[in-house]
Amino acid sequence: MKLEFKGACREVGRSAVLVDDRIMMDYGIKPGEVAQYPVSGARPEAVLVSHAHLDHSGAVPSLMDIAPDIYMTPLTFDLSSMLARDTLRIAERSGEIAAYDSTDLSRFVENTRRIEPGLEFHVHGYRAQFYDAGHIPGAAAIHIEDRSRKSVFYTGDINTIDTRLVSGATDFPDADALIIESTYFGEDHPPRKEIEKAFMDSLTDTIDMGGNVIIPAFAIGRTQEILMLLDAHGITAYVDGLGVSAYKIMIKHPEALRNPTHLRRAFTNAIAVDGSKRDKVQLESSVIVTTAGMLNGGPVLHYLKRLYKDPKSKILITGYQVEGTNGRMALDNGIIDNDGVIQQLAIKVEQYDFSAHCGDRELKGIVKDFCDRGTEHVFTMHGEDTVAFAEWVSNETGVDAYAPELGDSFII
Template sequence: MELEFKGACREVGRSAVLVDDKLMMDYGVSPGEHIKYPVNGSRPEAVLVSHAHIDHSGAVPNLMDLEPDIYMTPPTFDLTHMLANDTLRIAERKGEIPAYDSIDLSKFVHKTKQVDTGVEFHTHGYDVEFLNAGHIPGASAIHVRDKEGKSLFYTGDINTLDTRLVSGAIDFPDSDILITESTYFGDDHSPRKEIEKEFIDSVQDTLDIGGNVIIPAFAIGRTQEILMLLDAHGIRAYVDGMGVQAYKIMSKHPEYIRNPTHLKKAFSNATMVTGRKRNRIALDSSVIVTTAGMLNGGPVMYYLKKVFKDPKSKILITGYQVEGTNGRLAVDNGIIDNDGIIQQLGIKVEQYDFSAHCGDKELKEIVSDFCDRGTENVFTMHGDDCEGFADWVKEEIGVEAFAPEIGERFTL
C-alpha cells in the first residue's frame, strides 16, 4: 500500500491523503488570510470524505474534472453541500475566482454516494467502512482494506468523549496502518463540566452588569452545542448565521445526534435572526451565538462593530483559532481587522476549550490500543507538533511512526 500526504502535514488544515494513487481521503483547504489547498498532481478515482468541516471537505468540488466517485455519510453530504454553496456566494460577492464553479458543484452532487456509518462498501478494489468519529454529526473515521488484506485506519478529526451534541467514538477495528490526527498532542482538555460551568458563570456575570455576550461559533457542531448548553441553564439567546441552516440539516438526521429532542428544544427557545432583522436586536444584556467561529467575516462582525469598545461586554471564543485569522488576533493581541480597519478591542476576550477533538490523553490511548492489537506503522498529521507525537509513539510504544512532510510518499 502506497501513501502520499497532500496536506495537513505538520500543520492544521487542508487534510488530504492519497492511497495507491487511487483513493483520496479528505480534500480540504486551510482557512486564513491566504487559503491553502492540498498540493496538486492528484488524479484519484474515488474520494472518501471524513466530515464536512472545510479543512477536510472544502476542495472536493475542485476535483470534478476527474469525475471521481465520492463517498460520505448523509449528514456530511448535506453539510458539505451547504458550505460549498456558501463558498461560491462569498467568492461572487467579493469578486473573486473560486476554486470551482456551479457546474463543478452539480457534478459533486451527482457523483456523491451517501453511506451510513457501519455499512461496508466496495470501491475501486478496496473495502471501506465509515465509523463514528465523535467529532460532529456525520463525522467518520475511515477503515480501508485492499485486495491483499492490508488495512489502514484514518481517524480524521476524532473525539472519544461524549459532548452534548454527539456520542464519542468507540470500538475501532484492527488495522495494519494508523493515520491519526495530532491537533491536541501535548495538551489535555479540562473536564467538560468544568469548562461549561466557567463559561456559564461568565455569561451570567456579564448579563448581570448589563453587558452583551458575543459568542463566535463554528456553524457545524459548535453553534448547536453552545445553544444546548445555554438552554440547559435557562439562558435565552439569539442565533445568527449559517448555524441555523446547519441545525435544520442535522434535524433530518436524528440518528447522528446524541439527544435530538434537546437540540430541537434549544433552537425552539432561541430567537433566530436573519440579516434584515439584525438591526432590531437591542444590544442590552443579550447573548448572541453567531458565525464565523474564527471572526473571519460573517454576522459576528456586524455585532462587534456595535460593541467592540464596551468594557462591560465580552467575546467568548469557543474553538481553535488558526494562525492568521481574526480570532487568533483577538485572543493574542486584543485587536481585529474589521473591513480593513484595525480595531483595538475594549470588549473583553475569553477563550474556552470546547474542543471536539481528542486531547493528549485520548490520542495516546487510541494509538496504544491500535498498536496493542497489531498496528505496525503510525502516521501523525493535522497538528502543530506531529513530530513530537511520532517520537512519542516510537519511544513509548516501540512502533514505527512518521510525521510526514507535504508531498512525502511511503510504500508499506
C-alpha cells in the first residue's frame, strides 16, 4: 500500500492523504490571508472525508472535473455542503476567483454517498469503515484495507474526551499503519470543568462591570458547545453567523449528539441575530457568540469595529488559532486586520482551551494502544511539532514512525 501526503505535513490545515494513487482521505484547505490547497497532481477515484471542517473537506468540490466517488457520514455531508455553499457565496461577493463553481457543487452532491459510522463499505477494491472520532458531530476516523489485507487507520481530527456536545471516541480497530493528528502533541488540556469555570468567571466579571463579551466560535461544534455552556449558567447570548444554520442541521441528527435536548434548549433560549439587524444589537453587558472562529472574516469583524477600542470588553477565544490568522495576531500582537484596516485592540483578548482534539496524554495513549496491537508504522501529521511526536513514538514503542514532509510517499 502506498501512502502519499498531500497536505497537513508539519502544519495544521489542508489535510490530504492519497492511498495507492486512487483513494484520497480528506482534501481540505489551510485558512489564512490566502487559502492554501493540497499539493497538485492527485487524480483520485474516490475521496473519503473525515469531517466537515474546511481544513479537511473544503477543497473536495474542486475535484469534480474528475468526478470521484465521495464518501462521508450523513451529518458530515449536510454540514460540508453548507460550508461549501457558504465558501462559494463569500468568494462571489468579494469578487475573488473560487476554486469551484455552482456546477461543481451540484456534482459534489450527486457524487457523495452517505455512510453511517460502523458500517463496512467497498471503495474501488478496498474495504473501508468509518469510526466515531469524537471531534465534532458527524466526525469519523477512517479504516481502509486493500486486497492483500494491508490496512491503515487515519484518525483525522480525534478526541477521546466527552464534551457537552459529543461523546469521546472509544472504538479503534487493528491496523498495519496509523496516521494520527498531532495538533496538541506536547500539550495536555486542563480538565474541561476547570476551563469552563475560568471562562464563565471571566465572562460574568466582564458583563457585571458593564463590558461586552465577544466569543469567536467555529460554526460547527464550538458555537453549539459554547451556547450549551452559557445556557447551563443562565446566560442569554446573541448568536450570529453560520453556527445557527449548523445547529439546524445537527438537530436533525440526534444520534450524533450527546444531549440533543439541551442543545435544542440552548438555541431556543439564545437570541439569533439576522445579518441585516446587527447594528441593532445592544452592546450593553452583552454576550455575542459569532463566526469566524479565527477572526478571519464573518460577523465577528462587524462587532469588533464597534468594540475594539473598549478596554472594558473582552474577546474570549475558544479554539486553536492557525498562524497568519487574525486570531493568532490578536493573541500574539494585539492587532487584527479588519477589512483592510489594521486595528490596535484595546479590548482584552483571552484564550480558553475548549479543544475538540486529543491532548498529549490522549494522543500517546492512542499510539500505544495501536502499537501494542501490532501496528508497524506510525505517521504523524496535522500539527506544528510532528517531528518530535514521531521521535517520541520511535523511542517509546520501537515502531517505525515518520513525520512526512509535503509530497512524501511511503510503501507499507
